[in-house]
Amino acid sequence: MSGWVAVAGLGPGADELVTPEVMQALAEATDLIGYFPYVARVADRPGLVRHGSDNRVELERAAHALELAAAGKQVVVASSGDPGVFAMASALFEALEAGPAEWRLLDIRILPGITAMLAAAARAGSPLGHDFCAINLSDNLKPWALIERRLRLAAQADFAMAFYNPRSKARPEGFARALDILRQECGPDRLILFARAVSTPEEELRVVRLGDAGAEMADMRTMVILGSSHSRLIERPGSPILYTPRWTE
Amino acid sequence: MSGWVAVAGLGPGADELVTPEVMQALAEATDLIGYFPYVARVADRPGLVRHGSDNRVELERAAHALELAAAGKQVVVASSGDPGVFAMASALFEALEAGPAEWRLLDIRILPGITAMLAAAARAGSPLGHDFCAINLSDNLKPWALIERRLRLAAQADFAMAFYNPRSKARPEGFARALDILRQECGPDRLILFARAVSTPEEELRVVRLGDAGAEMADMRTMVILGSSHSRLIERPGSPILYTPRWTE
Numbered sequence: 001m002s003g004w005v006a007v008a009g010l011g012p013g014a015d016e017l018v019t020p021e022v023m024q025a026l027a028e029a030t031d032l033i034g035y036f037p038y039v040a041r042v043a044d045r046p047g048l049v050r051h052g053s054d055n056r057v058e059l060e061r062a063a064h065a066l067e068l069a070a071a072g073k074q075v076v077v078a079s080s081g082d083p084g085v086f087a088m089a090s091a092l093f094e095a096l097e098a099g100p101a102e103w104r105l106l107d108i109r110i111l112p113g114i115t116a117m118l119a120a121a122a123r124a125g126s127p128l129g130h131d132f133c134a135i136n137l138s139d140n141l142k143p144w145a146l147i148e149r150r151l152r153l154a155a156q157a158d159f160a161m162a163f164y165n166p167r168s169k170a171r172p173e174g175f176a177r178a179l180d181i182l183r184q185e186c187g188p189d190r191l192i193l194f195a196r197a198v199s200t201p202e203e204e205l206r207v208v209r210l211g212d213a214g215a216e217m218a219d220m221r222t223m224v225i226l227g228s229s230h231s232r233l234i235e236r237p238g239s240p241i242l243y244t245p246r247w248t249e
Numbered sequence: 250m251s252g253w254v255a256v257a258g259l260g261p262g263a264d265e266l267v268t269p270e271v272m273q274a275l276a277e278a279t280d281l282i283g284y285f286p287y288v289a290r291v292a293d294r295p296g297l298v299r300h301g302s303d304n305r306v307e308l309e310r311a312a313h314a315l316e317l318a319a320a321g322k323q324v325v326v327a328s329s330g331d332p333g334v335f336a337m338a339s340a341l342f343e344a345l346e347a348g349p350a351e352w353r354l355l356d357i358r359i360l361p362g363i364t365a366m367l368a369a370a371a372r373a374g375s376p377l378g379h380d381f382c383a384i385n386l387s388d389n390l391k392p393w394a395l396i397e398r399r400l401r402l403a404a405q406a407d408f409a410m411a412f413y414n415p416r417s418k419a420r421p422e423g424f425a426r427a428l429d430i431l432r433q434e435c436g437p438d439r440l441i442l443f444a445r446a447v448s449t450p451e452e453e454l455r456v457v458r459l460g461d462a463g464a465e466m467a468d469m470r471t472m473v474i475l476g477s478s479h480s481r482l483i484e485r486p487g488s489p490i491l492y493t494p495r496w497t498e
Contacts, residue, residue, distance in 0.1 A: 016270040019363065024265065058495075084370045086495075090378030093492040097483050104485035110371035114268065114361045121333045122359035129339030130391075131399055133382035133408060141496040142379075146407075150380055153406040157399045159382060234346050236353035243342040246307075246335075247390040 003069035005106060006076050007083040007092055009113020010041055014199035017114045025076050025111055033065045034078035034088070042078060056140075058088060062095035066103045082115035086136045086164045117162035120195035120223040124205055125234070125241035127193060127225045130248070132160035137178055139171065147174075148181055155185035160231065160244055163224040167215060176215035182226060183210050191227040193242055194218055207233065207242050252318035254355060255325050256332040256341055258362015259290055263448035266363045274325050274360055282314045283327030283337070291327060305389075307337060311344035315352050331364035335385045335413045366411035369444035369472040373454055374483070374490035376442060376474045379497070381409035386427055388420065396423075397430055404434035409480065409493055412473040416464060425464035431475060432459050440476040442491055443467055456482065456491050 006025040011017035026032070029048060032039055036052040044050070053061050065075045083089040089110045096103050121128045133154045139147060154161050161182075167175040182190070188211025196204040196219070206217065210226070218224055227244060234241040255274040260266035275281070278297060281288055285301040293299070302310050314324045332338040338359045345352050370377045382403045388396060403410050410431075416424040431439070437460025445453040445468070455466065459475070467473055476493060483490040 011268075014270070016273065017268050017361065019260075019266050019268060021263070021265040082367050082371075084367060084375045084377050086378070089371070089375035090492055090495045093375055093378075093483060093490055094494055096490070097481070104483065108490075110375060112266065112363045112367040112371040114363070115367065118331050118333060118361040118364065122331075122338070122361040126333045126338035126342055126359060128333050128383075129335070129342075131382065131384045133380070133403070133406075134377075135380045143497070146497060150406045150408070153402045154382070157382075157402040157406075158395075159399070232346070234342060234353065241342055241345070241357075243339055245343055246339045248392070248395060 003072040003106065004074055004109070005065050005069045005092070006109045006111050007079055007089050008076050008111040009079050009082040010038060011114040012081060012116050012119040012199045013197065017119065017199055019111070019113065022111050022113060028074055029076040030073045031068050031075045032078060033061055033075060038078040038080050058091035059095055062088065062092040063099060065092065066095060066099060066106065069106050070103060079113070082113045083110055084112065085115040085134065116164065116198065116223045117225065119198045120193065120225060123195060123198055123203070124193050124207065124225070126243040127227050127231055128160055128162065129244045129246060130160065130228060130230065132162060134162045134164065136164045137174060138165040138168070139174060144174065147178070151178060151181045152185055155182065158228050160228045161226040165220070166218040166222055166224045168220055175218055179210070179213055179215060186210060186226070190229070191231050191233060191242060193225040194222055195225070196222045198223065205239060207240060252321045252355065253323055253358070254314050254318045254341070255358045255360050256328055256338050257325050257360040258328050258331040259287060260363040261330060261365050261368040261448045262446065266368065266448055268360070268362065271360050271362060277323055278325040279322045280317050280324045281327060282310055282324060287327040287329050307340035308344050311337065311341040312348060314341065315344060315348060315355065318355050319352060328362070331362045332359055333361065334364040334383065365413065365447065365472045366474065368447045369442065369474060372444060372447055372452070373442050373456065373474070375492040376476050376480055377409055377411065378493045378495060379409065379477060379479065381411060383411045383413065385413045386423060387414040387417070388423060393423065396427070400427060400430045401434055404431065407477050409477045410475040414469070415467040415471055415473045417469055424467055428459070428462055428464060435459060435475070440480050440482060440491060442474040443471055444474070445471045447472065454488060456489060
């Protein structure tokens with residue numbers, strides 16, 4: 001059996017942020033699977049069958065990839081950012097664990113990529129330069145009470161915090177509630193970054209104080225990073241630099 | 250003034266995990282600065298001046314890079330992994346903030362890379378597929394009490410945890426204390442990954458239960474990832490898969 005599955009991280013958007021390892025897997029694939037906009041990021045070529053699918057069908061997509069590989073295909077599952085961070089890798093393993101035993105014999109590789117928080121942090125400066133956490137603010141797959149608990153504990157730990165999926169049309173109110181909780185825990189002066197569509201032509205960065213932050217500053221393409229109590233702004237001509245020093249007192 | 254500084258993430262070790270953006274900056278640089286082993290990872294070429302330096306001189310190295318750029322040089326500061334995660338980006342901004350005002354006019358870019366936790370997670374499966382935190386276990390720049398507090402709060406938040414710099418010759422006892430705290434908070438059955446020298450010929454992965462984990466399982470080249478209470482093992486021929494599902498009950 002020559003089939004394999006590679007779950008590949010395409011990074012945040014720019015081609016220059018895609019690793020050679022991922023490019024190689026894409027060059028060898030017979031089948032490309034993924035959410036429509038991610039599949040659309042890969043150039044077409046003869047011999048590559050494209051299977052775009054809708055959002056929120058991660059498990060079906062994962063099972064489809066494993067079925068194709070079991071049938072001898074070389075399958076790339078395209079993921080935005082890094083596949084292991086709020087993306088397709090865990091969905092693939094959920095499908096694997098629930099599926100037929102022979103799937104466990106397949107050659108499965110996860111190919112890392114530049115996840116959104118690293119790209120956003122790099123464009124703004126270095127807000128994740130000290131201890132930090134990453135929280136998915138979507139409550140599709142976990143209760144809101146758990147999100148709230150994690151926000152409070154992370155604030156008490158004085159982590160910088162990277163927020164994925166801050167806001168969607170289906171959940172317009174969640175992010176506003178998250179900002180309220182963070183203001184209670186961290187106060188109005190804490191720095192917060194809104195980084196939209198990083199590394200694409202639509203890129204837009206904005207750093208404000210938590211007291212001035214509003215839920216409308218984020219959409220589905222926005223990565224939000226809250227600084228720790230030590231995060232600082234360096235003012236300069238043009239955009240300021242947001243960074244978190246390596247030390248604490 | 251044509252000088253610039255790019256703090257570039259070389260990824261965990263393999264060339265195929267270095268982004269084209271970083272390769273381009275290395276091709277354009279006049280000067281390469283960094284910790285000796287990272288500078289050694291970049292191929293020599295005519296016209297590139299190499300400035301290797303010792304460990305623990307991050308601020309001096311950063312100031313050197315800024316001085317060279319102010320003098321018109323094109324400077325790459327080589328960082329392992331991602332420069333914004335426990336690496337050179339924050340040191341550069343510390344030096345920038347403390348330095349002469351004209352440095353703030355310099356063209357400074359942070360070029361993201363595949364940080365160790367993403368590479369290690371990808372090789373093991375998908376242990377960071379749900380909310381997680383990243384903690385530097387070195388107490389060079391922060392008090393041990395803060396590390397302990399963060400470990401306990403992160404356990405209470407049920408984050409998966411990625412540990413950078415778990416163990417060094419200078420601090421042999423810190424990691425053993427960290428494991429004790431984690432056993433108290435998470436119990437002996439929690440899964441823990443030791444991933445050494447990922448993506449290099451010396452790569453070695455080991456997944457054990459916290460009750461069986463020992464400090465000697467890590468050295469300076471080891472990335473340690475503790476699962477959340479939901480992390481699971483998929484047994485199969487060869488090495489098992491460690492992953493954290495996207496859902497919680």
